[in-house]
Amino acid sequence: MKTAQQWKACYLEPAFQAQYTYQGKDLGAACSGKGTSFLLWSPFADKITLNLYRDGGEGEPFLQQPMAREEKGVWAFRTEKNLHGIYYDYEIRIDGETKRTADPYAKACGINGRRSMAVDLSLTNPIGWEEDHAPEQPAERIIYEVHVKEFSWDPAGGFPSEYRGKYKAFLCEDTTLNAEGKHPTGIPYLKELGVTHIQLMPVFDYGSVDEAGDPADFNWGYDPVNYNVPEGSYATDAARGEVRIREMKEMIQSLHKNGFRVIMDVVYNHTYSLDSWLQRTVPWYYYRLHEDGSVSNGSACGNDIASERPMCASYLFNSVLYWAEEYHIDGFRFDLMGLLDTDLMNRIRTALDLRFGRGEKLVYGEPWAAGKTAMDPGFTQALKANFGKLPPDIGMFCDNTRDVIKGAALKPEEPGFINGRPGLEEEILDSVSAWCGGKAIPVKAPSQILNYVSAHDNQTLYDKLASTLEKGADIRKACRLAAGIYMTCQGSLFFLSGEEFARTKNGLDNTYDAPVSLNRLDWTKSLQERGLVEYYKGLIALRKQLPGLCDKSPNAVQRISGRWNKPGAVGFFVDNRAEGRSCRWETLCIVYNSKSTPERLTLPRGTWELLADGESSFLWKSPVRADANIAAAPGSILILGKTAADEKNCPADLFSGR
Known part of the structure; x- marks a missing residue:
């Protein structure tokens, strides 16, 4: 059997790329009234068998169908039957070893993503989906980060019990605090707050929550399993592959109807497990390796996706276009974007502009990595230092602004400007003009900068200030100053849900798998901290009236x-x-x-x-x-x-x- 190093050497050969780079966009299962096709890219497979099932969880296949090898390493099976709702997986023999795998290109799946599902997507559209569209571009981008389960888990939020933690909670347009019927929660609250974009933490199918388990099981979701399938634990029925699709579309439709654009948090830099569907179909093609054959781990999650390789780049590129087209997603937040290459990011930006109009879809991400990565030679990481190679319409989270305002996120005890650290005045002023014209970041325009002081990771703003201000200091007053600063800087605005009502996680800075009781939005605090909420509302409403700060052009610094x-x-x-x-x-x-x-x-x-x-x-x-x-x-x-x-x-x- 080949070693990982031997596989990598093979993939880097120009002859391999010329012979096996497939240009089509039809990989996966395509299902309609005209029939169903199954196409899988696995260039070194000796044999592939398609298994068809009635059930997405258990049971034996009712049909085992050998697939035919076609050009460019693609294997195929086609039938005139509409197999909508039929589940499937593959048995693949590669290099003398046979493995069973779900489809990495799947658009639907069964419980926990172990089996893929053929789906006629036209049958998953909610009523009125063809007329669904994003609201008009707002005067300013004010992005609010939300986790689907956190948003509606709190019983005090007034959501129907069967919708708590689900996509359908975003369809509720009249929720109020149980303890105070006149105080809005959920969608009505967000409308009053004045935010313009809802950034959803991962809603693709991820691996850390058992979709058949306890409804209270929790994770942030940065552990992809099926990149092109909605997460099932947020659906009312995770066992039926079409339900999660329809309910996610209903959520987006509702958000659009209520005046919000929708941004999807995408995690294309690593997978939940190295033993993924990608790895099982083309060993070591989709992952980076060091020269000694060890696995690259710049994500600190066990593996790094090789975005620079042609078929991997096409996989990620087509995934973005799929979510934008099929689910009407309005923007993409790239997790650890610094692990992806600038060529891919530029290609994505260009394609979205050509398909939907320049700047219609937002593209931004984290311009850093958790460690060194073994990117193939000839490519450049989309790191902050390399932002000169990206266009003005690709943005980044500005940790410079974040850290100068409140102190380094990775150093919980270190203060910033608002909590007493001296000597930061010039950096604060550089933040005002989105760092344009300075040497700290190669910024072309404020359109590249997202100003923020809290996100899902690291401490909440309240917790950071509580750990760095002097005992007895007015934490809420410092929260108002922090918000006042970043909301009067040029660039776009971003904040974590609940920052505006002094959200706390008891000082913990990485609650990705902490209980939902800690992570959930505590809607009672939105009433208890009404004064702070009103302060945020006023800043947001004022910001929308200030073109001098909303200006995203390269000349805005003037x-x-x-x-x-x-x-x-x-x-x-x-x-x-x-x-x-x-x-x-x-x-x-x-x-x-x-x-x-x-x-x-x-x-x-x-x-x-x-x-x-x-x-x-x-x-x-x-x-x-x-x-x-x-x-x-x-x-x-x-x-x-x-x-x-x-x-x-x-x-x-x-x-x-x-």
Whole structure:
């Protein structure tokens, strides 16, 4: 039998690539009224048998059908019968060894993904699916990260018991807090909050939760099994392959109807197990190996997908297009995008633009890896340092902004600007202009930057501040300052569900398999922390009215002027005008004060209105004229807007005491 190194050497031969790179998009099971086809790419198989089953879990096959070898390493079986709802797997003999495998190209599956299912996708569409479409592009991208089970698990959320933790919870449009009937939860709450995009944590079929087990079993889902199949534990019936498809489509349809665009968290950098369907069909083709034959583990999850190899690249590329076309997904968040290659990312971006219109689908990801990876020679990782090789319409989570605001995510005890670490003022100001023009990150435009201070991994914002602020400090006040900073930086905005009501995970920073009782959204806190929620709502609503901050163009940095800083405080002006659009405030003045004392300033001539401060983010609704001499309160943000254009530029020595 060949060693892993021998397999790798074979795949890197130009002759192999020329002989076995299949260009078709029809791999997998295609099922319609015209018949059913099964196509599998396995170039070194000696024999493949297709097994057909009535059941997706147990039982023997009712038919075992030898498959025929065709060109480019593809094996096929075709029939005029519509086999919708029939389950299948393959027996493959390679290099003298026979293995049973599900279909890596499957679009439906049975319980726990062990058997694939032939599906006529037209029969899975909910009523009105053909008319489903995303809402219009919003004035700003405000992305809210949600886990399907976390969203509706809390009984206090008012969701029907049979929908708790399920896709169908997103169809409920009248949920309220059980303890307070007038307080919205779920979809009504998100509409009031004002977010524009819902980023769903993994909803493809993953391996760490038993779909036939305890409904309370929990995992984040970053362990792919079937890349093109929805996760079954979120469906009301995981045993029927078509149900999970229909219910996921219903969820997306509901989110669209309620004004949200939908982003899918995709994990194309590794699989749940090295013994995957990919590995069983083409040994060692889809995985990276070091020179000594050891498995590359830049994901820290046991393996790295070889995105640079032609058939692997096509597999991932077609998967993205499939979710966008079949499920109407509006954007993709790439987990550990730094493990993928820039060629693939550029190819995906170009294809989405050609198919749906430039920028219609969002593409962004984590521009890092968990460790070194053994990428084949001649390719470049999509790391932060290599972002110059990606177009402006591929974005990244900006850990620079995150860490300078609140402290390093990987160092729980390290503070940032808002919790007392000195010397970060210039970096805070670089965050304001999305790091454009600086040397820290090769950024082309604010469109490449996602500003955030919390996500599903690492500590929640509340927990980070609780562990770094002095005892007795006002944590919620610091939360308001953190939100005020990243929501007034150029770039797109992102935050973890529940950040706005002081979500806590008791200080734990990696709760991927912790009980759902810890991970679930505690809807009672959305009422208990109503003041903080209102502060977020006001910032979000204000942000949508500020074109100077919403500008994603390469020239947006030119809107920022009059930057200044002193220990613990910074300030700047923003040109808030927009061509062809009347703006209530032509110039903004923004101050971040992390000190324990006020920061006083003298405003230039003109009519200035107070839009937000550390206590209220809704001052702009009934603006009060600001005094020429004003102060940013301790540990607070101050946002002012000038209502009439000034003949002269704002003076560089505007602020007192300098």
